[in-house]
Amino acid sequence: MDKPAEPRFDALIHAPLRLRICASLAPVQWAEFAHLKENLDVADSVLSKHLKQLTDAGYVEIERFAKLGRSHVRVSLTANGRTAYVQHVAALREITGAR
Amino acid sequence: MSQQEPTTPTKHDAAQMLAEAQTASEKMIRSSDSPRGFTTCAVLLISALTSINGLVQDQLLYSLFALFIPLLIWLAFFLRKRAKQRPMPGNSTAFGCYLLVIILATMFLRMWEASTWLEAAGKMVVCCAVLGFLAHKMRTSITLERVEDGNGQTR
Numbered sequence: 001m002d003k004p005a006e007p008r009f010d011a012l013i014h015a016p017l018r019l020r021i022c023a024s025l026a027p028v029q030w031a032e033f034a035h036l037k038e039n040l041d042v043a044d045s046v047l048s049k050h051l052k053q054l055t056d057a058g059y060v061e062i063e064r065f066a067k068l069g070r071s072h073v074r075v076s077l078t079a080n081g082r083t084a085y086v087q088h089v090a091a092l093r094e095i096t097g098a099r
Numbered sequence: 100m101s102q103q104e105p106t107t108p109t110k111h112d113a114a115q116m117l118a119e120a121q122t123a124s125e126k127m128i129r130s131s132d133s134p135r136g137f138t139t140c141a142v143l144l145i146s147a148l149t150s151i152n153g154l155v156q157d158q159l160l161y162s163l164f165a166l167f168i169p170l171l172i173w174l175a176f177f178l179r180k181r182a183k184q185r186p187m188p189g190n191s192t193a194f195g196c197y198l199l200v201i202i203l204a205t206m207f208l209r210m211w212e213a214s215t216w217l218e219a220a221g222k223m224v225v226c227c228a229v230l231g232f233l234a235h236k237m238r239t240s241i242t243l244e245r246v247e248d249g250n251g252q253t254r
Contacts (some may be wrong), residue, residue: 005253016119023120024127027249031127031182032167039126083253089120095113 008087009096010079015098020051020087022077025060030076033062050074059084124246132242137174139236143179144170146226150203150219153212187248192200193240 017040024039025031031039037047054060055072059081063074077085100164108116208226213219 003199005251009107014116016116019104019120020123021249023123027124027128027185027245028131029183029185031131032180035180035182036127039130040123086251086253089117089250092108092117092120094112095108096110096117098117 005083005086005090007091008084009091010084010088012053012059013085015050015087017046019088021047021050021054022059022081022088025075025077026078026082026085030063030074033073033075036075037049054081056083114169120250124249127182127240128184128242128245131178131184132238133174134177137170138238139178140170141167142227142230142234145205146223146230149208149226150213150223152209154214154216154219163239184245185248187244191241191244194237197237197240199231201230204229204233211225224237 013019018031020040021036024036033047037044040047051060055062058078061076061078061081063076065072065074127200144163144166148160151163152160208229213222231240
């Protein structure tokens with residue numbers, strides 16, 4: 001059993017949509033852009049903008065590839081992104097007193 | 100940008116953010132998992148096979164069993180564009196227990212051999228209720244464990 005993550009508040013992840021993006025990506029290895037958009041119920045441009053901020057911070061990785069003549073975009077949390085998200089959740093739990 | 104974001108949320112805000120994160124994670128897991136329709140069809144098929152076993156010829160049973168093929172093809176097509184789930188790191192106790200109970204329930208229900216069509220219909224209702232309930236509990240437990248894994252594991 002791993003020891004609990006160190007709480008560390010992350011201002012970048014704390015924005016509501018970015019938190020939801022990270023929360024959606026946390027339980028999966030990767031998700032397609034379209035699937036993520038469908039789950040979050042936001043416009044392409046809005047999701048792209050927030051993904052770019054997370055990508056610039058090194059929290060999210062975006063992979064573009066073509067399969068059977070169709071282009072796909074896969075989004076996943078990087079190791080740093082996963083750690084930052086888990087630590088941010090731990091910090092929120094600490095604030096609520098749930099830890 | 101990040102410098103403009105509030106840095107210390109109140110207890111109420113933090114609880115709200117946690118709830119939103121939990122909902123987003125659950126939604127992603129549910130939409131990446133096998134569809135509810137697949138589970139329903141699988142439960143109905145298993146219940147039908149268990150209920151009419153002994154009442155009809157083996158050929159009909161095999162034909163019904165073959166319905167799993169289109170069902171699995173449908174599942175494969177459905178999951179093609181869905182997110183790839185993270186492998187569970189440890190053994191899932193609740194999931195394992197429910198799976199064991201499902202296997203035992205199916206074995207016990209096979210001992211009850213229906214001799215009339217009315218009895219078979221009754222048996223099918225019981226099978227659907229038991230297997231449906233257990234399948235629902237199994238899905239719920241695995242979703243919760245995946246959410247906990249996603250929110251708690253740094254690897």
